[in-house]
Amino acid sequence: MRWLCLLLLMLFGSAAEAHLTPNSEVRLDLGQHEAIADIIIPLGDYAAATGNPTNNSAAALAQARRYLTDHIAFRAPDGRPWTFAIDTIAFAQIQGPPDLHAVARLVPPPGAPARHLIIDWRAIIDAVPGHFALFVLGSDFGGGKLGEDRHVLGAVQGARHRLVVDRGDTSLLHGFGAAFLLGMRHIAEGHDHLLFLIALLLPAPLLASATDGRRRWTALRPWRSTLWHLAGIVSAFTIGHSLTLIGAASFDWSLPARPVEMLIALSILISAVHVLRPIFPGREAVVAGGFGLVHGLAFATIVGHFGLGAQEKALTILGFNLGIETVQLLVVAAVLPSFLLLAPTRWFGAVRVGGGVLAMVAATAWLVERWLGQANIVGALLERGFAQSLWLIAVLTVVGIIARRRMISKPAA
Amino acid sequence: MLLLLAGLVVAAIGVVVDRWHASPPAPRYSYGPRNFGDALELAQHDVLSGMDRVARAPGDWINQEVYARGLMGRARLTGSFDDLATARAALDRGMRDAPRGAGPVLLDAVNLMSLHRQKPVPRDLDLFEGQAVPPGPADLSESIAIRGDVAFYSGRYAQAMQAYRAAEKLDAGPGAQMRIANWDRKMGRFDAALARLDRALAGPRPPTRQFTATVLLQKGLTELGRGRWDEAAALFDEAEAIFPDHWLTAAYRAQMIAAKGDLPGAERAYAAILKRSTPAMPMPEVMDALAALLRARGDVKGSRSWAARAGAIWDRRMAQLPEAAVGHAVEHELALGAPARALALARANWRARPYGDSALLLGLALRANGDPAGAVRLMQALERTGWRGAPQYVLLSEALAMLGRAEESEAARADATAINPRAFDPSASLLWFGNH
Numbered sequence: 104m105r106w107l108c109l110l111l112l113m114l115f116g117s118a119a120e121a122h123l124t125p126n127s128e129v130r131l132d133l134g135q136h137e138a139i140a141d142i143i144i145p146l147g148d149y150a151a152a153t154g155n156p157t158n159n160s161a162a163a164l165a166q167a168r169r170y171l172t173d174h175i176a177f178r179a180p181d182g183r184p185w186t187f188a189i190d191t192i193a194f195a196q197i198q199g200p201p202d203l204h205a206v207a208r209l210v211p212p213p214g215a216p217a218r219h220l221i222i223d224w225r226a227i228i229d230a231v232p233g234h235f236a237l238f239v240l241g242s243d244f245g246g247g248k249l250g251e252d253r254h255v256l257g258a259v260q261g262a263r264h265r266l267v268v269d270r271g272d273t274s275l276l277h278g279f280g281a282a283f284l285l286g287m288r289h290i291a292e293g294h295d296h297l298l299f300l301i302a303l304l305l306p307a308p309l310l311a312s313a314t315d316g317r318r319r320w321t322a323l324r325p326w327r328s329t330l331w332h333l334a335g336i337v338s339a340f341t342i343g344h345s346l347t348l349i350g351a352a353s354f355d356w357s358l359p360a361r362p363v364e365m366l367i368a369l370s371i372l373i374s375a376v377h378v379l380r381p382i383f384p385g386r387e388a389v390v391a392g393g394f395g396l397v398h399g400l401a402f403a404t405i406v407g408h409f410g411l412g413a414q415e416k417a418l419t420i421l422g423f424n425l426g427i428e429t430v431q432l433l434v435v436a437a438v439l440p441s442f443l444l445l446a447p448t449r450w451f452g453a454v455r456v457g458g459g460v461l462a463m464v465a466a467t468a469w470l471v472e473r474w475l476g477q478a479n480i481v482g483a484l485l486e487r488g489f490a491q492s493l494w495l496i497a498v499l500t501v502v503g504i505i506a507r508r509r510m511i512s513k514p515a516a
Numbered sequence: 517m518l519l520l521l522a523g524l525v526v527a528a529i530g531v532v533v534d535r536w537h538a539s540p541p542a543p544r545y546s547y548g549p550r551n552f553g554d555a556l557e558l559a560q561h562d563v564l565s566g567m568d569r570v571a572r573a574p575g576d577w578i579n580q581e582v583y584a585r586g587l588m589g590r591a592r593l594t595g596s597f598d599d600l601a602t603a604r605a606a607l608d609r610g611m612r613d614a615p616r617g618a619g620p621v622l623l624d625a626v627n628l629m630s631l632h633r634q635k636p637v638p639r640d641l642d643l644f645e646g647q648a649v650p651p652g653p654a655d656l657s658e659s660i661a662i663r664g665d666v667a668f669y670s671g672r673y674a675q676a677m678q679a680y681r682a683a684e685k686l687d688a689g690p691g692a693q694m695r696i697a698n699w700d701r702k703m704g705r706f707d708a709a710l711a712r713l714d715r716a717l718a719g720p721r722p723p724t725r726q727f728t729a730t731v732l733l734q735k736g737l738t739e740l741g742r743g744r745w746d747e748a749a750a751l752f753d754e755a756e757a758i759f760p761d762h763w764l765t766a767a768y769r770a771q772m773i774a775a776k777g778d779l780p781g782a783e784r785a786y787a788a789i790l791k792r793s794t795p796a797m798p799m800p801e802v803m804d805a806l807a808a809l810l811r812a813r814g815d816v817k818g819s820r821s822w823a824a825r826a827g828a829i830w831d832r833r834m835a836q837l838p839e840a841a842v843g844h845a846v847e848h849e850l851a852l853g854a855p856a857r858a859l860a861l862a863r864a865n866w867r868a869r870p871y872g873d874s875a876l877l878l879g880l881a882l883r884a885n886g887d888p889a890g891a892v893r894l895m896q897a898l899e900r901t902g903w904r905g906a907p908q909y910v911l912l913s914e915a916l917a918m919l920g921r922a923e924e925s926e927a928a929r930a931d932a933t934a935i936n937p938r939a940f941d942p943s944a945s946l947l948w949f950g951n952h
Contacts, residue, residue, distance in 0.1 A: 123907065123941065123944050123945045123947075124850065124851055124880075124884075124945060125812065125945045126914070145812065146812070146813070146814045146820070147811040147813065147814055147816070148811075149814075150811075150815075150816050151811065151816050151819075157814040171682055195613075196779075198941070198942050198943065199777075199941065199942025199943035199945065199946065200779065200813070200942065200943070201779075201812070201813065201814065201947060230856045232854065232856075232884065233850070233855040233883075233884030233885075235883075235914065235918065237917055254922065254926060255913070255917045255922045255925040255929070256922060257917055257918070257920050257922060258914065258917040258918040260883075260886060260888075260916075260918055261885065263886070263918065304650075336525035363620065388885065423842045437714070445553040457921040466540065469825075496641065
């Protein structure tokens with residue numbers, strides 16, 4: 104009777120299944136004096152609701168524009184209408200089935216708040232039963248939300264076509280604070296940026312010299328010179344990434360993400376080789392500044408689209424950059440004691456080579472990962488390990504203290 | 517030199533990991549039909565043989581059972597409700613004509629389950645287990661497993677698992693494994709479900725091509741449940757390679773073409789499947805899938821035409837075997853028809869089988885009819901039963917958003933994406949088969 108069970112299961116295999124039905128989605132970005140609505144309406148439901156053509160001819164787009172302006176209204180709490188101007192409109196297949204995609208600029212009437220509005224939405228929902236429009240908040244600088252993720256505001260369907268959005272009081276400080284925290288989080292979680300910096304700092308207490316025609320790390324750099332050297336590397340990296348971050352985020356410079364990410368991995372690889380064998384001794388600051396330009400491009404992709412208006416944009420970039428610098432300085436402050444303590448001891452050679460090999464393996468793994476566009480196990484394992492790097496720093500510091508105490512108590516004969 | 521070394525280390529680790537995950541060697545198939553055409557021919561033969569036996573001695577219940585079994589076997593391939601209804605009639609006759617304490621009771625229970633009429637099933641199983649000659653371990657295991665099915669489709673999941681485990685103790689064959697896999701999948705335990713499906717194939721007897729393909733489709737559905745579309749597509753392709761030409765496999769593959777964004781390609785694939793449609797194999801599910809795809813592309817006229825054809829078949833099936841058809845009719849009405857009708861049908865479906873999938877359909881119908889509060893209550897109750905699928909949280913999130921409960925909506929959204937990172941992917945609306 105065993106076949107019976109299979110038969111039964113096969114028949115059940117065609118059991119009724121719940122399907123997701125497409126819905127409209129509107130993303131609102133709220134600024135100090137205006138808002139942007141990014142509107143996505145499933146093309147099929149638009150066609151079913153209106154009977155209008157769905158190609159990108161001027162006539163079809165004009166009809167779509169007219170339909171939206173006739174079926175969507177934004178009002179101030181006192182009932183006065185907001186200006187609703189559609190900037191762009193197109194039928195496009197961005198992700199999933201094709202949509203009607205429109206971006207509209209919304210301006211409140213004079214004296215009305217920009218973060219308190221009433222949405223009266225009848226597009227599609229008045230004609231296609233069951234269809235609903237979901238409203239999400241993208242960015243709200245004054246509310247301390249930059250738009251790195253979205254928050255649900257509400258949804259309308261059928262006869263429920265009004266939605267009240269009230270985001271309360273506003274302050275530019277909230278947005279600045281959010282940008283600062285985002286910068287901190289980004290650099291703290293972006294192990295590649297920090298690994299590049301640490302790889303450049305690792306041989307900083309050493310001086311290179313050539314023996315047998317080959318350059319090696321041989322002598323110890325004087326303590327004071329080491330500090331200046333470290334400050335130079337960190338400052339050059341800061342200047343480098345700040346320049347491109349400000350430039351790219353302010354003027355919408357953009358490069359494809361993959362080459363930028365690959366260049367970052369390459370920068371780590373070169374620094375890692377330098378840790379093992381000096382290839383640009385004394386010019387670490389120049390390298391830090393040069394590759395810093397590339398790292399800044401990657402930072403800019405995070406904040407480039409945040410903030411409506413010049414003031415918000417400037418505060419976002421400033422906050423984000425300060426957040427990055429803060430974490431960067433904290434990391435330097437954390438690793439510096441261990442490097443300085445260990446540098447004169449016999450342990451430093453092992454730490455330097457171990458660190459260099461680790462950075463080299465990580466850089467190679469990231470390079471392969473970013474080139475192929477596919478995660479690999481080595482990168483994943485290293486990321487997991489880097490998340491615990493504070494422990495490693497603590498251990499190195501303790502080892503440094505012990506080694507130095509031994510050196511002091513047993514002076515060389 | 518050092519660069520080369522680092523590259524070698526990464527490459528070596530990659531090779532080791534690849535070997536670690538390498539698939540086991542493919543089994544050899546020494547018996548069973550080689551493809552859908554062979555299987556259908558075999559099923560036709562079984563039906564004709566059963567018809568012949570019934571024609572010679574209609575009062576012999578064993579002949580009626582053989583005939584019903586043949587019809588159900590063919591229905592499994594074609595999805596024909598006519599065959600299921602005829603099998604039902606043959607079993608009714610066989611049960612009526614059988615002496616007291618005998619009859620086609622186990623097949624009757626299977627047929628009733630496949631028609632979603634589960635109330636009379638325990639009576640059949642009592643009869644089967646109480647026969648003068650006690651059933652062997654394999655048959656007894658099957659009977660217990662069907663009791664588990666009754667519990668599962670009544671929403672008593674713990675009791676269902678208890679029965680499945682008891683059945684597995686008697687006979688750890690593929691039937692028990694696949695049921696447990698289904699249970700695991702519905703509770704969001706995808707890895708466990710996949711492991712069970714592998715065990716279903718690893719029995720002492722080598723599996724047939726047809727069974728292997730069925731298991732691969734189930735594995736694909738499991739991967740879909742957690743948003744691994746590429747893995748699912750590969751499994752559907754493998755099912756096609758092992759047991760070619762099955763229209764349902766072709767439909768699964770067509771939806772994956774759509775999900776990848778090639779809507780014209782998916783339309784061609786669905787149209788090719790529907791060219792094989794006949795009155796005996798009408799494929800209304802595929803018609804619905806094509807109608808939904810055409811609608812998504814803005815071809816309202818084409819969509820309505822296919823939806824009307826599918827709707828006529830569902831109407832006929834509703835008249836024929838309402839409990840078995842109602843769930844599909846709900847889907848049809850929700851996606852392509854009238855929400856009000858969908859709600860009435862969803863309530864009937866819930867009454868017939870008050871379990872997770874029915875709850876989800878009813879919840880969707882409530883939301884589509886402007887009752888998001890009802891949908892929220894239903895989904896929260898479903899969550900308390902242990903049922904875990906991304907669609908229930910998608911619905912919960914949407915319904916909560918409609919009620920203005922934004923924070924809770926966000927939490928439900930996070931629950932959905934934790935189960936299936938692609939739960940809100942717009943392309944998910946193009947997955948017609950198995951996206952639940």
